[in-house]
Amino acid sequence: MxxxxxxxxxxxxxxxxxxxxxxxxxxxxxxxxxxxxxxxxxxxxxxxxxxxxxxxxxxxxxxxxxxxxxxxxxxxLRDFDFFRFITKAYEENGAVQCGFCTPGFVMSTINLLRNSSEKNVGDEEIKDAFAGNICRCTGYDKIIKAVRQLLTMDIKVPERFYE
Amino acid sequence: MKEHSEVRVDAASKIAGIEKYTRDLRIKNALVAGTVRSSKAHARIESISYDDNFDWSKVTILSAKEIKNNFVAIIKNDMPYLAEKEVNYIGEPILLLAAENETILIEAKKHIKIKYEELAAAKTLKAAIDRNRAEDLFEEILLENGEPEKTFENADSIVEDIFETGFQEHVYLEPQVVVAIPDGNTIHIKGSMQCPYYVQNAMNELFKGSEIKVDVTQIMTGGAFGGKEDFPSLICGHVALLARKTGRSIILSYNREEDIRFTTKRHPSRIHAKAAVSSDGKILGLDMDILLDSGAYTTLSPVVLARAVLTSFGCYRIPNVRIHGKAIKTNISPCGAFRGFGGPQSLFAIEMLMEKVAKTLKIPVWEIKKANMLFLGDKLPTGQPIDYSYGLPQCVKKVLKSSEYEKKYDEFKKYNENESAKAGILKGIGISLAVHGCGFTGVGENRIKAIAEMELLNDGKVLVKTANTEMGQGVDTAYKIIVSEKLGLPFKDIIIEEKNTSKVPNSGPTVASRSTMIVGKLLLDNCEQILDALSLNDVEFSSQDFKEAAIEYFGKHDSLVVQKEYKHPKFIKFNEDTYKGYGYPVYSWSANVAEVEIDLTSYQVEVKKFYTAHDVGKAINKQQSEGQIQGGVIQGIGYAVYEALSMEDGEVQNRGFRDYIIPTIQDIPEMYVDIVEDAYFNGPYGAKALGELPFVGAAPAVASAVSFAIGKIARKIPLTPEVIATLIENSNYEY
CATH class of the missing domain: 3.10.20.30 (Beta-grasp domain)
Structure with missing residues (x-):
């Protein structure tokens, strides 16, 4: 078809x-x-x-x-302006190891960022946002730290992409 | 050396999704390969028939008959690339197929019939033990020291139990994948792997006596954990053979189900451990029978067993020992390398034996462990003195402080007595001491003669040539830090050569937590060689001075390539017959505390907090070291609580992530990581092993906490709800 x-x-x-x-x-x-x-x-x-x-x-x-x-x-998505903040936060917090799961985590991060600000997002909400992503290398802690850092920044992520 | 927490050199490309893994390579005009496997655990192949009504013109079939040197070269060379007359496990490769696409392969497999004559099989370790055949013994090791017999005769009490650990699947996120690209008489192999030279060696043996030459390139590897140490040699042979036969490029890519069912696993263990104990809790003697379920072929089992034996006394001073290890053949998929490599099995046993001693003598477990812990200068039962780089006491101090173990021990006891019934929750706190022998066991390192090479380029950059592969652990970044610190060059002037066997020397496999300690040290030596050539040793110089010296050098010379071969310091000797001497040149240490809660309705164990302190000599990259520790701990918690690989009738029952449960982000505890740096004189900047140790101490800490919570020894992992229910409900459970 x-x-x-x-x-x-x-x-x-x-x-x-x-x-x-x-x-x-x-x-x-x-x-x-x-x-x-x-x-x-x-x-x-x-x-x-x-x-x-x-x-x-x-x-x-x-x-x-x-x-x-x-x-x-x-x-x-990697060429959008906001993406460099995600790169920086993941890099600085050591959120990447083998990297195979990373694009998936980044997608979930983008989804979380455009729907939230720090005020309504605690660690439980972060964990909920990544409930569908598995990482075998990092133990998740540094990914959570990267996401927490991103949530404290005022990053403009579009509501919709390419529409 | 100053503290480094450098951003990984590959982070940005991985975050952006532009890093190329093997399946991201666009291999032109390639065929896809598939594997026809045994459905029997042990059988003679009577016949293979191909349905006449199927169009076989689109499928290439390769059988064992076409393979001249049909063995995967590793230790004993007993595993064939394809079974010819006899199959030894369910899933053993019998035929290889290649076709234009997956759909044809799936269809073709339905039209092949294999007739078997079934033979007696040992589908469990118990069945193999009961059968008691000499030919099922892949390896046997006996380590004796002091007077174990007399010690047990005269002991105040003898404490014993049987400890069991399960299979574990690596669950690297990127499943196994390799490709072969024919090019005249050369076959280029590329793939997801830890050890390109293991593959190279296997291919040299496979094609010995033919005109075929092979070179091997490791492509960025999406996790490995040992699962891509020995296994890739098998499938690289598969693609190479198909490439030779078809003249086409071949891609062999396992999907998750194939990966979980048919690749190597961590060896399950059954360990009968006995301690001869004085009335005040001193362990005077240790007697251990270690059995490892090795699966159908030898793979790396002898060395896994060696590490199990040499880890069996844990971090304790035990003068009289008899450690007897056996790696036993069973008719299941072969077990292989996995982070910790035999260590986690025997460390679990010794740590839980300590729990049992404590319970028997009614002394708190930490008192027992403290009373028996090694002092600096003590000797291991191998005769090796622990007289340098012994940071365990500092680890203990740090972890007791961060966890407030002693205070919580009393609080949790009171909680369980007074409040647990009402709350429906039992609380536990546990402590483990862990050790990991750094690098290869025994004389392994002298045997492999690792070589690292460095080349000064005429623009003043350096090219670093090792075979040590990046699989997520951060080796490329660690090497850049080591070289940058010594040569004063920025990262961009340090180039890591592609891990291609025609471009880099054999610096040994990327295993045994050896890449930083052994090869990193060689790189430091290479730097010295370059500085010598540039007359910069023993003088202060800037990166500009280095550049100028390089330009001056190339004014007079054409090239500068330096090599260094590794040798242990002279006093590091090991006797493989008696198992006496230096099992490892140095050890890394950790102390761990776990807090758990057990829900009395669901019997689920939840690890709430995990505290650890690791002595790694020197954390070359602080942040990535923490990352290794956190990741290893979580994988160890999975081993302790979640990861139940179900083997029934010789066959793995799990099919993927739905029924093989690994920790998700929802399952992780709060983690507190301390790093202790008790330098190793022969490691780069003092660094010793890191990668595996975090895994080793995690499960015993969790099992110790579970034992605390339920008041019985958790002698078997994984501690799934079924096991917890049995432990709590069944008063006859204990040995």
Missing amino acids: NIDLTVNGKPVSIEAEPLDRLLDILRDKLELTGTKEGCGEGECGACTVFMNNKLVNSCLVPAMHLHNANVVTIDG
Whole structure:
């Protein structure tokens, strides 16, 4: 089937089977390899992307649901101004080790930042925001510190991307 | 050396998602590979048949018959790349397939029928022990010291129990993946791996006698933890063989289910430990029988067992010992390297034996541990004196202070007596002392003869050439710090060479927490060699002076490449027959306190707080060192509480993250990390091992806290709700 969708602000038209995964379409057809596959069953969050402005595990989204969808990946976000604050906070707090889960954590971070300010976000809310991301290297502590630091800053993250 | 907390050199590219992992490489015109596996734990292969109605023209099939040197070169070379006549575990590779896409592979597998004649199998460690066959013994080690027999005869009391630890899956976030790219008579292998030279060596053996040459490149690796130490040699052979046969590039990429079911695991253990104890709680003798369930092939089991034996006395002064270790073959997927490498199993046993001694003598456990802890200058049962770089006493001091262990010990006791029934929660606090022998066991380092190389470039930059791979632990950044500190160069002038076996010398595998201590020291030596050549040794110089000296050097010379080979200091000797001498050149130490709560309705153990102090000689990068400690502790908590790999009838039952539970962000305790730096004279700036130690002490601290909470010895991990329920409800549970 032919599917028209928008990926990182660009209209694309692709040929895919109905059950092809969004993850494979991004990585193999569109060469957007920033999004990773860790488990293929929606548990680890390494493949997290925005679809119609909501976080989804792209390994669980079949092509047949993609018609007219607006998909935004880490590859489409790294050049936004706010992204350098995220980079700085992750770097300074040592929130990265092997890095394979990191793009997924960054996507969840962006989602948290645009929906919150420090006032309503405690550690429990931070933990809730990353309940769908697994990291095996860091023990999470330094990721939480990076996110806490970001929440204290006045970072302007758009409500929606590429719309 | 000043304190460093440098930003990792690879952080920005990983955060932005532009770092290239193996599956991100775009390999042109590649076929995908798949594996046809045994469905029997032990059987003779009677026949393999291919459905005539299937179109086989699109599939390349490779069988054992086509492999001349059909063994994965490692220690005993007993594991074939593909089984030919006999299979020894469920999941053992029998055939390799290659096709244009995954869909064809899945279809093709349905049209292959393998007929077996089943043979007797030992699907559990117990079955293998009961069968008691000499050929199932992969390795046996006996370490004796003093007069163990007499000590046990004369002891005031003997305390004993059987301690058990389970399988553990590494759960590196990036599953196993390797590629082979044929190029004339050369095959380029690239992939996610720890040890490119292990793979190189295996490929040299595989293609010995043929015209094929192989080179191996490690690609940025998304976590490994030992899981990419020995295992990649097997699958690199698979892709290399397929590449040779098809003339096409081959990608072999395991999905999570295949990875969890068929790759190596941590060795389960069953350890019968006995202590001869004086009435005041002194451990006079230790007798241990260590059994490691090794799976169907030897892999690294002999060295895993060696570390288990040499870790079995923990951090204690025990004059009389008999430690008897066996690595035993079973018909399950082979076990392999995993962070800690045998240490976590025997350290769990000795720490829980201390719990049992305390309980038996009705003395608080910390009193027992304190009374038996090594003093500086004491000798281990191997005869090795602990007379340098012994920071454990400082670790203990720090962790007792940060955790307020002694105060909480009394508070929690009172809480459990008076309030727990009403609250439905039991509280526990536990303490563990942990040790990790730094680097290879025994004479391993002298055998491998690690070489590091450094090249001065004509623009005054240096090129660092080692085979030590970045898998998340931060080795590239640590090396830059070491070199930058010595040569006064900024990071940008220190270039880390690609980990390609045709470009870097064999500086040994990235294992055993050796990369900083051993290879980092070689790099420091390389720096000295370069400074010598530039006549800058023993003088103050700026980075500008260095640049100018380099330019001057290249005015007279064409190149400057320096090499250094590692050798232990002369007095570091080890006898592999008696297990006497220096098991390791030095040890890293930790003291750990865990606070837990157990919900009396769900029996779930929750680790609320974790305090640790680690003596690592020198934290080359403070922040990344903390990160290693935190990550290792959480992985150890997973080992202690959550990670139950279910093996039934010889087969892994878990299929992925749904049913193999590792700690998530919701499960982590508050963590307090202290670093102690009791320098090691032969490490770079005093550094010794770091990567594995955090894992080793975590599970015993948690199990100690659980034992406190329920008043019985938690002698088996993982402490899942089922195990906790049994412990609490079943009064006959104890040995």
